[in-house]
Amino acid sequence: xxxxxxxxSAPDAAEAVAPSPIPDAPKATEALKAMPPQHPFIELxxxxxxxxxxxxxxxxxxxxxxxxxxxxxxxPAALSLQATPPHPAPRRVMWVVMGLFVIALVWACLGQLxxxxxxxxxxxxxxxxxxxxxxxxxVVKAIHVKNGDKVEAGQLLIELDPTTxxxxxxxxxxxxxxxxxxxxxTQALLTALAGSGAPVLPKxxxxxxxxxxxxxxxxxxxxxxxxxxx
Numbered sequence: 281x282x283x284x285x286x287x288x289s290a291p292d293a294a295e296a297v298a299p300s301p302i303p304d305a306p307k308a309t310e311a312l313k314a315m316p317p318q319h320p321f322i323e324l325x326x327x328x329x330x331x332x333x334x335x336x337x338x339x340x341x342x343x344x345x346x347x348x349x350x351x352x353x354x355x356p357a358a359l360s361l362q363a364t365p366p367h368p369a370p371r372r373v374m375w376v377v378m379g380l381f382v383i384a385l386v387w388a389c390l391g392q393l394x395x396x397x398x399x400x401x402x403x404x405x406x407x408x409x410x411x412x413x414x415x416x417x418x419v420v421k422a423i424h425v426k427n428g429d430k431v432e433a434g435q436l437l438i439e440l441d442p443t444t445x446x447x448x449x450x451x452x453x454x455x456x457x458x459x460x461x462x463x464x465x466t467q468a469l470l471t472a473l474a475g476s477g478a479p480v481l482p483k484x485x486x487x488x489x490x491x492x493x494x495x496x497x498x499x500x501x502x503x504x505x506x507x508x509x510x
Contacts, residue, residue: 412437418444457492460485465500472504479504 318326347355352363419441425431464485472479479500485493 457488460488461492461496461499464496465503468500469503469507473507 347363349364352360355363420438421441422439423437424439425435425437431437464481465479467482468479471482481493481496481500485496488496
């Protein structure tokens with residue numbers, strides 16, 4: 281810069297930066313001496329408070345004159361560091377971190393957390409339930425009701441596949457007919473052996489149909505011939 285001398289000597293800068301003494305401190309000390317005697321600790325705290333108040337009132341005077349960045353650049357190294365204010369970003373970050381820490385601490389002290397535990401379980405109704413199940417395992421063919429419907433006694437609820445049941449019924453019927461046929465033939469043979477004459481089916485066999493009676497009679501005649509041959 282032409283025509284302007286920005287050179288600052290070290291003694292002049294030191295005089296500009298050096299703080300002036302605090303005139304209020306002796307007055308505060310004299311005021312404390314005039315007070316009645318108290319506990320030494322209380323007097324010490326009162327002395328520190330008075331000095332702190334006096335220093336706080338003149339806090340801007342202790343900082344020295346404000347300088348621009350260009351002016352501070354031409355000062356000696358030590359004075360340049362003292363006159364250059366620190367960057368506000370670190371201080372702002374510090375306040376933000378402190379604020380977040382205080383918020384987290386308050387939330388940890390006053391907040392409520394629900395304790396959740398996960399475990400397997402089963403819902404059991406105390407009353408008003410009815411177990412619906414077949415006597416034999418089968419395949420469900422149709423469901424004639426839905427959840428929440430009102431039903432009556434004897435109403436059809438579930439229809440099962442009758443294929444397996446029909447096969448079992450046919451097999452059991454055949455086994456029953458075979459057992460009755462053997463029973464009737466045995467009774468007829470015993471009656472014929474006890475007396476004389478050909479064996480005759482008992483009256484209990486009258487309930488069978490004609491084809492079944494004819495088959496039983498043929499088997500009975502063959503067995504009677506075998507008995508006579510012996």
